[in-house]
Amino acid sequence: MFRGINSIHVDDKGRLAVPTRYRYRLQTDAKGQLIVTIDTEERCLLLYPLPEWEIIEKKIEALPSFNKAARRIQRLLIGHATEVEMDSHGRILLPPPLRDYANVRKGIMLVGQGKKFEIWDEVRWHETREDWIKTDLKSSGPLPPELEILSL
Numbered sequence: 001m002f003r004g005i006n007s008i009h010v011d012d013k014g015r016l017a018v019p020t021r022y023r024y025r026l027q028t029d030a031k032g033q034l035i036v037t038i039d040t041e042e043r044c045l046l047l048y049p050l051p052e053w054e055i056i057e058k059k060i061e062a063l064p065s066f067n068k069a070a071r072r073i074q075r076l077l078i079g080h081a082t083e084v085e086m087d088s089h090g091r092i093l094l095p096p097p098l099r100d101y102a103n104v105r106k107g108i109m110l111v112g113q114g115k116k117f118e119i120w121d122e123v124r125w126h127e128t129r130e131d132w133i134k135t136d137l138k139s140s141g142p143l144p145p146e147l148e149i150l151s152l
Contacts, residue, residue, distance in 0.1 A: 002112035007122065010106055014099055015091040016119075019110065023090045025049075032086035036094060036119070038101050040076045042128065045094070045102045045119040052115045053081070094119070 006019050018026065026032060030049035037046050048056070060077055063070035080101070084092045094104060107122035120128070 001114055002117055003114070004112045006110040006112075008108050008110050010094070010099075010104060010108055014094045014096060014104075016094065016108060016110070018086060018090045018092060020090065022112075023086070026086060034084050034086065034092060035081050036084055036092075036098055037077050037081040038098065039118065040073060043102050043121075043124060045098055045104070047092075047110075047117040047119055048115070050083070057081070 002022060002025075008016050008019070010016050026034065026049055030051055033050040035048045035050055035053035037048075038044075039046050057078060060074055063074060065071055065074065080098065082095050082098060084094070086092055098104075102119060103121045103124060104119065105121065109118075109120045109122050109125040111118040111120060111125070
């Protein structure tokens with residue numbers, strides 16, 4: 001389970017060092033092999049351990065290609081999916097086209113999301129998070145029934 005928010009520096013080559021607390025799991029569960037792709041709703045990147053991505057990829061591939069919405073998802077998620085591998089120092093290289101999509105420069109936020117991470121430009125993360133905090137949940141439409149019974 002990946003959770004938490006981590007502020008990370010991206011070096012001049014486009015590499016980021018995965019926080020130490022996640023490295024062991026990524027090495028044992030995925031042998032350091034990861035997939036990075038774009039998020040289709042926000043200007044951020046998604047980072048998956050390869051075994052988790054393969055499950056999702058099969059589901060995306062199975063979508064009907066004549067459905068415009070499904071085809072859009074296939075093109076964007078699978079089309080941008082890029083294999084990356086952690087080096088011996090726990091670093092991964094973010095490909096330039098993906099860095100450009102998410103406007104990733106020097107400072108990023110690595111946000112744990114359970115089975116994956118989101119990679120955000122640090123400034124965009126803070127702006128978007130503030131918008132989410134200010135937004136009334138009711139204006140986003142009805143809550144899924146699973147959230148209505150959740151107690152925190």
